[in-house]
Amino acid sequence: MIEARDLTKRYGDKLAVDHLSFTVEPGRVTGFLGPNGAGKSTTMRLILGLDKPASGSAAINGKRYADLAQPLRTVGALLESRAMHTGRSAYNHLLFLAQTQGLPRSRVDDVIELVGLKEVAHKRTGGFSLGMTQRVGIAVAMLGDPEIFVLDEPVNGLDPEGILWIRNLMKQIASEGRTVFVSSHLMNEMAVTADHLIVIGKGKLIADCSTQEFIERSSEKSVLVRSPEVARLADLIAAEGGKPTARESADGQAGTLSVTGLDAARIGEIAAAQRIVLHELTPQLASLEEAYMELTADSLEYGVPAAGGPVPTGHGPAIEPAASTAQGGAE
Amino acid sequence: MTSAASSVHPGRAGGPAVPPASGRVGFGRLLLAEWTKIRSVRSTVWSLILLVVITLGFTGLLTWLTVLQWDKSDPTQRARIIADPVGTILGSGLEFGQLTICVLGVLVISGEYSTGVIRASLLAVPRRIPMLAAKATVFAAIVFVLGECVTFSSFFIGAAVLHSHAPVALGDSGVTRAVFGAGLYLTVLGLFAMSIGAIIRHSAGAITGVIAFVLVLAPLTQLIPGTIGKYIHAYLPSEAGQLIGQAHQQANQVLSPWQGFGVFCLWTAVLLGIAIWLLKSRDA
Numbered sequence: 320m321i322e323a324r325d326l327t328k329r330y331g332d333k334l335a336v337d338h339l340s341f342t343v344e345p346g347r348v349t350g351f352l353g354p355n356g357a358g359k360s361t362t363m364r365l366i367l368g369l370d371k372p373a374s375g376s377a378a379i380n381g382k383r384y385a386d387l388a389q390p391l392r393t394v395g396a397l398l399e400s401r402a403m404h405t406g407r408s409a410y411n412h413l414l415f416l417a418q419t420q421g422l423p424r425s426r427v428d429d430v431i432e433l434v435g436l437k438e439v440a441h442k443r444t445g446g447f448s449l450g451m452t453q454r455v456g457i458a459v460a461m462l463g464d465p466e467i468f469v470l471d472e473p474v475n476g477l478d479p480e481g482i483l484w485i486r487n488l489m490k491q492i493a494s495e496g497r498t499v500f501v502s503s504h505l506m507n508e509m510a511v512t513a514d515h516l517i518v519i520g521k522g523k524l525i526a527d528c529s530t531q532e533f534i535e536r537s538s539e540k541s542v543l544v545r546s547p548e549v550a551r552l553a554d555l556i557a558a559e560g561g562k563p564t565a566r567e568s569a570d571g572q573a574g575t576l577s578v579t580g581l582d583a584a585r586i587g588e589i590a591a592a593q594r595i596v597l598h599e600l601t602p603q604l605a606s607l608e609e610a611y612m613e614l615t616a617d618s619l620e621y622g623v624p625a626a627g628g629p630v631p632t633g634h635g636p637a638i639e640p641a642a643s644t645a646q647g648g649a650e
Numbered sequence: 651m652t653s654a655a656s657s658v659h660p661g662r663a664g665g666p667a668v669p670p671a672s673g674r675v676g677f678g679r680l681l682l683a684e685w686t687k688i689r690s691v692r693s694t695v696w697s698l699i700l701l702v703v704i705t706l707g708f709t710g711l712l713t714w715l716t717v718l719q720w721d722k723s724d725p726t727q728r729a730r731i732i733a734d735p736v737g738t739i740l741g742s743g744l745e746f747g748q749l750t751i752c753v754l755g756v757l758v759i760s761g762e763y764s765t766g767v768i769r770a771s772l773l774a775v776p777r778r779i780p781m782l783a784a785k786a787t788v789f790a791a792i793v794f795v796l797g798e799c800v801t802f803s804s805f806f807i808g809a810a811v812l813h814s815h816a817p818v819a820l821g822d823s824g825v826t827r828a829v830f831g832a833g834l835y836l837t838v839l840g841l842f843a844m845s846i847g848a849i850i851r852h853s854a855g856a857i858t859g860v861i862a863f864v865l866v867l868a869p870l871t872q873l874i875p876g877t878i879g880k881y882i883h884a885y886l887p888s889e890a891g892q893l894i895g896q897a898h899q900q901a902n903q904v905l906s907p908w909q910g911f912g913v914f915c916l917w918t919a920v921l922l923g924i925a926i927w928l929l930k931s932r933d934a
Contacts, residue, residue: 368776369769370933385776392668398772402766404691411690412770418683419774422668429665435845459770464668491663 350513405445449476549574705747755843875878
């Protein structure tokens, strides 16, 4: 379990982390979400004792990180991708870390095998691709077989196969009752991995809830309606207080409406009363990405000044699993 | 969401069981880890090879040139060499060889910052000071062992070359202390450079800083007129430290060999203290 209490970090007169308090529970994947520059990496570094908070504290199983007897056996961390000497082999990087914790050489071989780097383990990491370096980082995190994992943007730079591997690994680790705290600036990635979300913007806590709740709470629900008499239906819906928006349908045939302000049942009743044929009537959740954009729109550190609210992406189909996860992008 | 491509392992993720933890991170383990770190990068090996090659090469070359030009050289210079042959021998090769220790001393710590390894190191050893202590111990031990080998080899080469004009043996007064002391000087110089590396954290800047201390400052302070200049010059770290490599205190010198070495140790201790304090208080 990880607890942050009133955690604050200041760089000059800028608050990077602003009185953050949250708890990361074991047995589930907790996503740590926020736009670039929101303070995710800094928060993780505060938890791991690399940076000193201006005020507040962080505890791992009730202890400060520095007070852990053999920290790598308790917490496995993946921070920025290149925390290794380019001239040292992956094997020697893992070996020296293993030696600090009194772990045997065989454990180094095990984790190297586990992340699939056996062939290149004795090569200098300077020649590694970002994906290979990331795998070494995962091996480091797993080295002490810890109960708690803190992973900063672990899918960065990985190919689709690697992304899938990390996702499943995190899920399995969590299912074993261990704690997984994983940061990302990509909402869609979190949608398919995280059970729980901690969302921050400009160092402040925006949301701390289950992923499902986050989507429901923060997005406007809409209903997709397809009908041959779409114009008539649109008028009726508008008369009842709904807000219909004409939409291009996928097959380009029957007209399609996206309706907000009325639920699916009410729309069905209206159509039935006027004997209008419906070809489709589907309640929609806004995509997670939209919900996220909406929530963090005010707290973007870098970005275009919001010209009329969230980015107009239109109401797409419900939770879209992650076409965009491979694009990476470092914090 | 699962596919054949993702190999999640049966049983506990993370592979075979790990032997149980036993006690706090011990200093012995940290020494072993620092040894692994230092031996597993090329810059260490290359710097140490250069130390040997440069020191022995220049000792041989410069003493040979001295002998070659013996008859043409200035009598006062000849008298100085005869008065302190060991100082001449050690001063010729080590003057250049010591620069490799300056560079390596900086790199053993600044390299961790430039590559980000420092974060991995401090996650494993979050109390920080034991990490620096272990690094200092391992590095000092390596430099000491190799440094003694180099200074004694350097002495034997130089003594053999100079033999016909300025004979010197280990048994002569102050000579063994001077040769052994030169190895000690290299060891402390390594720690001196490491401390500056830990304070500045950027390789290029720290190397420049150390070399400025060792090579540039001394000639500059010699330009300061009068007694003040003489004293400032004498108490400079490298000037004071190198006194240990001569057989006797000379008439115009402010400090004796051991006093000079003590001053150098003091400089190093202060810098190491600053390095420790900064390591403890700064974000990694």
